[in-house]
Amino acid sequence: MCGGEVRERPGGYFMSAAAELRRLTTPQDLFQAAAEVFIGAATEAVAQRERFVVALSGGSTPRNLYTLIAANASANLPWDHMFFFWGDERHVPPNDSESNYSMAKEALLSKVPIPPANIFRVPTENPDASAAAEAYEQTVQKFFGLAPGEFPRFDLILLGMGPDGHTASLFPETAALQEKSRLVVANWVEKLKASRITFTLPVLNAARLVAFLVSGIDKAAALHEIFEGNAAGEKYPSKLVRPDEGKLIWFVDKAAASELSTDV
16 A cells, blocks of 8 residues: 555554555565665755765665665765664674674675765774763764754665564663653663664654565564554554654565555
C-alpha cells in the first residue's frame, strides 16, 4: 500500500499520507529499491541545499544496500557534497568487527571517493559510553549549527528493525525511549548487558526521509504487530518512528511481510 490512505488502530501503527509500505519480493529487490531512493534523495538534496546528510544503520540488510551502491552507483553520486553519520553504534572500538562504522567503511566508504572529513563516526574508543554519546551529540549540534532545543534535520535516516521491534538502539522498554531533549544517548540494554549509543526519537522524527529496511521471516511477527497490533510503542519501538514533517518508507521483502494482511 502506498501513501494516501490514513489508518489508525488503537496502540497500533499510524499510516499517513507521508508514509508508505513497499512490499518487495526478494531481498535483492529490496536492496535495489532502497538504493534508488538513496540515490534520488542524495541527488535532490544536493540540488536543493548543496549537501546530502545521511545517517547510516548497521545490520546485514543495510550492508547489502551499501555494497550495491558502491558497486553500481558510485560514479553517479556527488560524494564531495555527501556527509555520513550513524544513527546508532555499538560501544566497541571503531575497528571492531561488531562496529557499524567498520561495516559501512568496508562495504561502502572505502570504495567511493568520499572526503574523510565528510565522515562523522561515533567516538566509541571512549570507554565511557555516556561521554561518547555526549561528544557525538556535540558533533551533530556543531555540524547543523543548532541552537539549544533544536533538532537536526537529516536528509535521510536509514533504519533496520530487530525481531523484537527495536530500531537504531532503541530497544523495548529502555530509558532512551523517554528522552525528549537529547540528540544522542547511551542506552543501557539489559538483555545485552551493554550500552548502545543511539539517536533519540526526536532526531529520527525530525528527518526529511526515514527508510526502514526489513528483510527475513524472523521479522514477520514484529512487523505484523507494528502495523496491525495493539501493543504500546514502548514494546515495539519502531512504532514510535513517525516523522513530524518528513516522509517514511518501509521497504519489506515477502518473508518479512508474510504475516501482514493483504489490505495493509
